[in-house]
Amino acid sequence: MHCNVHLPGGHALHAGASLGDTVHMSVAVAPPYALIVDDSASARAQAKNALEEAAASLGLKLVIDEAASGMEAVRALATNDVCLLVVDLHMPDMTGLEVLSFWRSRPRGEGREYRAVVVSSDVSPRDWERAQQQGARCFLDKPLSAEALATALAGFYASPVAAQTGGTP
Amino acid sequence: MTLDRAQREFLAESAEIVDHLSAGLAEIDRQRKSGPPSPAKTNEIFRYAHSLKGLAGMFGIDAMSRLAHQLETLFDGLRLGRVVLTDDTMELVYACTDLFARLLADLKDGRESDAATVAAITARLATASKPRAGAQSAQHGELRLAPEALAALTEYEEHRLAENLRLLVPVWRVHAPLALASFETELTQLNTVIAEVGEIITTLPSTDDTGKFIIFDIVFATSIAKEQIAMRVLPLGNYAVERVDGAPVLKRAAPSLPLNLANDDDIATLHQMSDTVRVDIRKLDELMGIVGELVLARGGLARVTNELKSEIGYQGLAVDLHRLVRTLERRIVDLQTAIMQVRMVPLGQVFERMARTIRRTATTLGKEVEFDVVGEETELDKLIVQELVDPLMHLARNAIDHGIETPELRVANGKSPAGRLRVVAFPRGNHVIIEVSDDGRGIDEVSVKRTALERGVVDEEHVGQLTRGEVWNLIFAPGFSTRKEVTETSGRGVGLDVVKTNVSKMSGLIDVESQPGRGTKFTITLPITLAIIQAVIIRCAARVYALPLASVLEIVEVQQADLRRIEGKEMLELRGQTLPVLRLDGLFHPGEGSLSQSVDGAVGFAAVVGLAQHRAALLIEDVLGQQDIVIKSLGAFLGRARGIAGATHLGDHETILVLDVGALVSERLISDDGRTRTVAA
Numbered sequence: 001m002h003c004n005v006h007l008p009g010g011h012a013l014h015a016g017a018s019l020g021d022t023v024h025m026s027v028a029v030a031p032p033y034a035l036i037v038d039d040s041a042s043a044r045a046q047a048k049n050a051l052e053e054a055a056a057s058l059g060l061k062l063v064i065d066e067a068a069s070g071m072e073a074v075r076a077l078a079t080n081d082v083c084l085l086v087v088d089l090h091m092p093d094m095t096g097l098e099v100l101s102f103w104r105s106r107p108r109g110e111g112r113e114y115r116a117v118v119v120s121s122d123v124s125p126r127d128w129e130r131a132q133q134q135g136a137r138c139f140l141d142k143p144l145s146a147e148a149l150a151t152a153l154a155g156f157y158a159s160p161v162a163a164q165t166g167g168t169p
Numbered sequence: 170m171t172l173d174r175a176q177r178e179f180l181a182e183s184a185e186i187v188d189h190l191s192a193g194l195a196e197i198d199r200q201r202k203s204g205p206p207s208p209a210k211t212n213e214i215f216r217y218a219h220s221l222k223g224l225a226g227m228f229g230i231d232a233m234s235r236l237a238h239q240l241e242t243l244f245d246g247l248r249l250g251r252v253v254l255t256d257d258t259m260e261l262v263y264a265c266t267d268l269f270a271r272l273l274a275d276l277k278d279g280r281e282s283d284a285a286t287v288a289a290i291t292a293r294l295a296t297a298s299k300p301r302a303g304a305q306s307a308q309h310g311e312l313r314l315a316p317e318a319l320a321a322l323t324e325y326e327e328h329r330l331a332e333n334l335r336l337l338v339p340v341w342r343v344h345a346p347l348a349l350a351s352f353e354t355e356l357t358q359l360n361t362v363i364a365e366v367g368e369i370i371t372t373l374p375s376t377d378d379t380g381k382f383i384i385f386d387i388v389f390a391t392s393i394a395k396e397q398i399a400m401r402v403l404p405l406g407n408y409a410v411e412r413v414d415g416a417p418v419l420k421r422a423a424p425s426l427p428l429n430l431a432n433d434d435d436i437a438t439l440h441q442m443s444d445t446v447r448v449d450i451r452k453l454d455e456l457m458g459i460v461g462e463l464v465l466a467r468g469g470l471a472r473v474t475n476e477l478k479s480e481i482g483y484q485g486l487a488v489d490l491h492r493l494v495r496t497l498e499r500r501i502v503d504l505q506t507a508i509m510q511v512r513m514v515p516l517g518q519v520f521e522r523m524a525r526t527i528r529r530t531a532t533t534l535g536k537e538v539e540f541d542v543v544g545e546e547t548e549l550d551k552l553i554v555q556e557l558v559d560p561l562m563h564l565a566r567n568a569i570d571h572g573i574e575t576p577e578l579r580v581a582n583g584k585s586p587a588g589r590l591r592v593v594a595f596p597r598g599n600h601v602i603i604e605v606s607d608d609g610r611g612i613d614e615v616s617v618k619r620t621a622l623e624r625g626v627v628d629e630e631h632v633g634q635l636t637r638g639e640v641w642n643l644i645f646a647p648g649f650s651t652r653k654e655v656t657e658t659s660g661r662g663v664g665l666d667v668v669k670t671n672v673s674k675m676s677g678l679i680d681v682e683s684q685p686g687r688g689t690k691f692t693i694t695l696p697i698t699l700a701i702i703q704a705v706i707i708r709c710a711a712r713v714y715a716l717p718l719a720s721v722l723e724i725v726e727v728q729q730a731d732l733r734r735i736e737g738k739e740m741l742e743l744r745g746q747t748l749p750v751l752r753l754d755g756l757f758h759p760g761e762g763s764l765s766q767s768v769d770g771a772v773g774f775a776a777v778v779g780l781a782q783h784r785a786a787l788l789i790e791d792v793l794g795q796q797d798i799v800i801k802s803l804g805a806f807l808g809r810a811r812g813i814a815g816a817t818h819l820g821d822h823e824t825i826l827v828l829d830v831g832a833l834v835s836e837r838l839i840s841d842d843g844r845t846r847t848v849a850a
Binding site (some may be wrong): 030043068071079134152 | 171213217220222241317321323324326349353360371374375383464513528660
């Protein structure tokens with residue numbers, strides 16, 4: 001496999017056999033903004049660790065923020081250009097689908113990659129289908145592991161064509 | 170077994186969820202006695218089970234994770250109408266909750282859990298979760314909702330839509346563009362007024378083109394009439410309310426933007442919008458000012474009426490006038506209340522922010538904190554709530570940094586590893602009281618005294634004479650900090666004196682109480698609004714002044730015999746307490762100490778005034794009455810006159826000065842000997 005990959009934030013990644021060792025930063029831009037949405041503090045802490053680890057293993061730089069409710073998520077999405085959204089479906093004030101829908105309604109920067117991961121310990125096939133329609137590219141079980149996230153992230157940024165045409169995660 | 174930090178966090182969060190779970194179940198059990206339990210509650214319990222499952226899974230506690238999974242499945246069935254809640258199921262669910270509590274206790278104490286019981290309950294839950302025969306997924310009919318809105322519905326939301334339509338409950342949509350700066354408060358208010366009369370099905374946020382608003386489409390089901398919905402929503406803003414089910418009604422051009430953004434050519438929209446307007450808070454201030462003037466005019470009218478009554482007796486025109494004045498009075502009070510109501514916002518928002526700060530601070534400092542809130546629905550003037558954020562954050566950080574001990578130290582002292590931080594808010598008369606208390610180490614008197622001496626806040630001579638209350642109050646002194654090193658969280662070179670200054674700016678009082686080893690409690694007393702205050706009109710040193718009622722604790726008659734000189738300072742003996750005496754003539758006319766000699770020997774009054782724990786007795790000649798006043802600034806030149814908060818009009822065009830009790834008391838206490846000499850209540 002040999003392809004040119006666009007990382008969020010405009011970093012160009014020349015991916016060979018291994019993703020980690022050939023990262024080449026072509027432009028100095030602010031690292032992409034990632035948002036973790038979950039009403040459980042422990043779950044957020046765990047997701048953050050996993051995401052940090054996964055990003056580090058891919059040589060990806062991310063700014064990671066957290067939101068503890070749908071409203072906090074809306075605030076964060078409205079004030080930052082969130083490129084990576086990790087969201088739980090069940091929350092007290094809004095559902096993950098509503099957050100995803102809002103995220104999709106935001107204006108998007110050109111050449112940037114926008115990806116969402118739905119994290120839930122249980123999602124019905126119907127709701128997962130809806131989440132995909134709302135732009136979720138990947139569904140991960142709780143507890144979130146760094147390995148699973150790393151695989152998902154590598155998938156995101158290694159297949160821009162599939163992502164643009166709405167391929168399956 | 171010693172638990173690591175993550176495990177303690179897991180236990181704390183799980184225990185909290187189990188508490189919510191059992192409270193929610195009790196509520197459902199109560200509700201089902203008189204009909205079907207509320208879908209919102211059932212869904213809430215589903216979410217608790219879901220969170221618990223996630224947590225248990227995260228920490229590898231499989232038995233608990235499986236149990237929670239079964240409970241989640243059961244409640245998923247219940248909320249989707251596939252399973253019916255029977256008495257047996259209710260029993261089972263209670264048993265399950267008890268089992269969660271026991272599993273957590275076992276985990277905490279390092280005991281082996283009874284696997285057989287867990288397996289048994291898990292299996293019974295699985296049986297109870299079997300969908301009943303004939304249960305089918307509901308389908309809702311045509312709804313006039315945007316495809317985006319329909320696409321974002323979860324299965325549960327879709328089911329609730331269908332259920333409401335099946336029961337012929339009309340479904341509505343409120344379209345609310347909320348300002349980016351404050352949408353949280355507005356959305357919470359909107360959700361609250363709607364949830365009171367209906368069931369909210371979905372809240373869908375979307376982006377508007379200007380970037381200044383976030384549009385929320387709230388879809389809800391309610392049986393109340395459109396006018397009633399509009400009446401509830403109207404005070405919050407000009408939002409379009411539309412029925413989205415049933416036969417299409419004549420579609421009207423729904424205003425989607427607030428008035429100030431409407432184009433001139435948007436005449437149809439403008440017409441629609443004349444029902445409601447969004448109002449800038451400054452306009453409300455202006456309105457409140459006008460009401461203030463009305464209050465004054467009423468005062469004047471009342472005075473003229475009284476004069477007329479004393480001249481011609483209570484008859485003829487005097488009676489008519491008297492009645493009219495009374496009616497006017499009532500209407501003005503109504504008006505004042507109505508405007509005040511618009512300005513009121515619940516404290517919940519601030520408490521939520523506090524919770525976030527607490528979590529962050531606790532994590533940074535390696536402490537465990539349980540945060541309790543009581544009275545988040547308590548309402549205060551929006552401006553006061555804004556000003557309250559910093560002081561409350563500071564107190565919270567302070568409590569975690571200086572008050573609550575590390576988990577190890579707490580356990581060593583026989584306390585639970587997690588400290589408890591509690592915020593309680595409640596109204597009392599025209600005030601709101603907010604208590605921030607922790608169960609930490611309390612204030613160390615010796616350390617406070619030592620620091621106060623080092624910083625020159627108090628001198629050697631007086632430090633020994635300070636009572637405990639006085640020592641605690643030293644922590645409010647400027648530049649005081651009991652920590653030697655500056656910590657990242659609460660030691661940014663500013664101390665509690667800033668909190669005190671901020672609270673005083675809002676005409677509030679702050680008090681501190683502490684029990685060494687047991688904890689500290691800060692009590693903030695705030696007026697509900699600053700727009701209009703109640704004042705006692707007094708005569709003192711041959712002049713008339715207004716004394717804000719908020720700072721007056723009591724007014725007593727004094728005899729010369731009650732006044733003592735102790736160490737050359739004049740003191741008032743009151744029910745066994747000694748209060749320093751304040752004489753306005755002494756403060757405002759130094760050198761002319763003879764002006765109020767009439768008080769000496771004769772009977773006069775003393776107003777006991779308080780600033781936090783500092784109390785003083787203000788000698789006054791006469792009490793003329795009580796009145797609502799609006800404080801006007803004295804302007805740039807006179808604005809800094811010590812002891813004067815501003816000026817106000819009395820009804821008879823007389824302008825009088827309003828005393829600044831806080832400044833007067835500190836002045837007196839400092840002027841004593843150039844050092845802070847505090848006198849505790």
